[in-house]
Amino acid sequence: MVALNEVPRRSYTDGATPLEHLQRLSAELGGPQIWIKRDDQLGLTQGGNKTRKLEYLIADALNQGADALITVGGVQSNHCRLTLSAARVEGLDCHLIVEEDLGPEGTALGPAGSNPPEYTGNFLLFDLLGANSVTVLGHGADLLGEAEILADKLRAEGRKPYVIPVGGSNPIGALGYVDCAVEMLDQFAEAGVDSPTIVTPSGSAGMQAGLVVGLHSAGSNIPVIGINVSRTQADQEPKIVDLVDATARFLDLPPVPRDATTGLGDYFGTGYALPTPEMVEAVRLFARTEGILLDPVYTGKAAAGLIDLIRSGRFTSEDTVVFIHSGGVPGLFARTQAFA
Structure with missing residues (x-):
């Protein structure tokens, strides 16, 4: 096994990004307790995953x-x-x-x-x-x-x-989210977040693949649900699996079970970066209840998927969900027509 701390790395963020409880959004949706991992607050210009x-x-x-x-x-x-x-x-x-x-x-x-x-x-x-x-x-x-x-x-x-x-999104890049998985496990323990489900945007798949590998290597069974932003489930999941397998091989880890990979393809609308009414609703809801801006391409569509899963009963009031905010807010200002 290759130790992650032995792989060369630069540092662009001072410490861990916040893990926040979204109490007002949770109450508004009447479903699970929703937490958010604020990777929009990572370092470099305007942050992001x-x-x-x-x-x-x-x-x-x-x-x-x-x-x-x-x-x-x-x-x-x-x-x-x-x-x-x-x-x-x-x-x-x-x-x-x-x-x-x-x-x-x-x-x-x-x-x-x-x-x-x-x-x-x-x-x-x-x-x-x-x-x-x-x-x-x-x-x-x-x-x-x-x-x-x-x-x-x-x-x-x-x-x-x-x-x-x-x-x-290649095995080297995915290491950033292998490391993030460990960071999140420490935060879950400190905050008393028990048995959560992680919900994340899924595009080029490096973030989701890294999280899956990182959790697997730590012996955690926390599920990671990807909300696809550009592809159907049938098209996206093989891409995620290939990167999961390549990243695990890079670190000389045991193979990750296929069922650790889920990429839901019901929420990207007519295509990548094209607005949907559900995305617009999700962006407005997060802003109105929590003062948090999402982006229209990734987190907006992933949040729309999360909201639909809650409304359809996939998550109940007994559950805990951790939503990954992958950043991208500058893109909001190129899509103002969608919110007119």
Whole structure:
């Protein structure tokens, strides 16, 4: 077994993120006791779950002598924002390759559902943080292929680029949430949170896979329910399982049972980053009851899933749920039309 504290790591957050009891939201929904893990308060520009992944990914890049980062994502990518922020902290160049969203029901981009590269939300922050380049491609482009072409170009110029995949979701990045699982177990014990279920957004799957591996390695049976933000259950769960297995192998851990992985695909609507009425309701409810802002792409849709599970009886007043706030709030300001 590879000890996690032996893996190179940078540090971008001072201490653990808060675990808070949402008393007013719990009362409003009349279901389980709801707690929230505030990973929106992680370090780097405006925080978010990718910060944990980047602590390991950036350490790996520096160990390889990298002087430039290349990463990819959507036009409002939280991961791109935080990778760029980490590059600024470390004195590295950073190149972003992003794709525009698809319109509702696969249509061309239109005013109601589109997310063009205008200077709002995260796209504004790419500019303020001074990305060395931002390449905007059409929806469905081969982003990683473009990243490798750019990496080859930089190598030909004598540079040493390091390519980070979508969401930082590979076994190295997932280590951030293996560590988070241990952090949360300590917090549960301190706060007296007994036998909870963890509910988390599930996109590129690094956060969920890391939590599953971390809990398994600690001998915990706490379930992790992912709420998919872009895929059906049939499409998402194999991606999560593959990353769970790869992360466990990286740490030389015993295999994780297949039934530890759940990714519910009923709540992403017509596509990734496209607003749904349920997301809008969830964002408003969290803000009105607890003063907590969610984002429209990840936590808003995951919270909508949680609310539906409560209303449909999946969780009762006897249960405890811990919701992971993965950040992404800057994206809210690129989706103001959805709340009009």
